[in-house]
Structure formats: structure tokens, C-alpha cells
Amino acid sequence: MKHENLKQLLADAHQQLAGTEKVDDELKALLENLNQDIHHVLSSDQAHDVSVFDTLSERSLALSAKFAAEHPKLEPVLRELGSMLAKIGV
Incomplete structure (x- = not known):
């Protein structure tokens, strides 16, 4: 169930990204x-390795911070994704 929710959040992030007019190529690649x-x-x-999800969570949260100023609609999705990744290993 958690993995399906995670996949849905990824889809949401991509949908938000597609709806954003101007996205920095570096952030898009990240x-x-x-x-x-x-x-x-x-x-x-690796789907059972807590440390892998912690690392992915940190990356997601760092991306949300980069997107926050320029893309405020995408930032909450990335923050939620980071939180979900952190909770998966728990």
C-alpha cells in the first residue's frame, strides 16, 4: 500500500511539473x-533497506526546498514525498 501511495505521489509531482511553465533544466533533471x-x-x-529510503527522503526534501520559491505548487508534493519515503522504512 505504501509503495502504491508513493507511486501516486510521483505521478502527482510529474503532473505538477508538466503544468509548470518554466522549469530549470537542472531541477527537472534532479x-x-x-x-x-x-x-x-x-x-x-533494496525495497526493505531503511537507509535507502532515508537517503531518498533527504533528496526529495532538498528538491522541495529548491522548488519552493519558484514553484510553490510543486514544493508541497515533494515535501510529502520526502515524508512518505522517510516513513516507509519505519
Whole structure:
């Protein structure tokens, strides 16, 4: 269930990103890398490694801070994603 919620939040983040007129290429690449890493972890043996989710959570929260000023609608999705990633390992 948690993994499905996580996938839905990723889809929400991409939808918000698609609806944003101007996105910095670097931030777009960082979000895409995070997305790929999360999907890789969910489909591998690492899906039970708490430290992997903690690292992904930190990356998501760092992205939310970068997006906060320029893309306030995307920032809450990334923050929620970071919180969910942190809770998965618990």
C-alpha cells in the first residue's frame, strides 16, 4: 500500500511539473533522477533497506526546498514525498 501511495505521489509531482511553465533544466533533471531511483528501489531487493529510503527522503526534501520559491505548487508534493519515503522504512 505504501509503495502504491508513493507511486501516486510521483505521478502527482510529474503532473505538477508538466503544468509548470518554466522549469530549470537542472531541477527537472534532479527530479527525474529521483523518480528513476525510487522506481529502481521499489523494484529491487533494496525495497526493505531503511537507509535507502532515508537517503531518498533527504533528496526529495532538498528538491522541495529548491522548488519552493519558484514553484510553490510543486514544493508541497515533494515535501510529502520526502515524508512518505522517510516513513516507509519505519
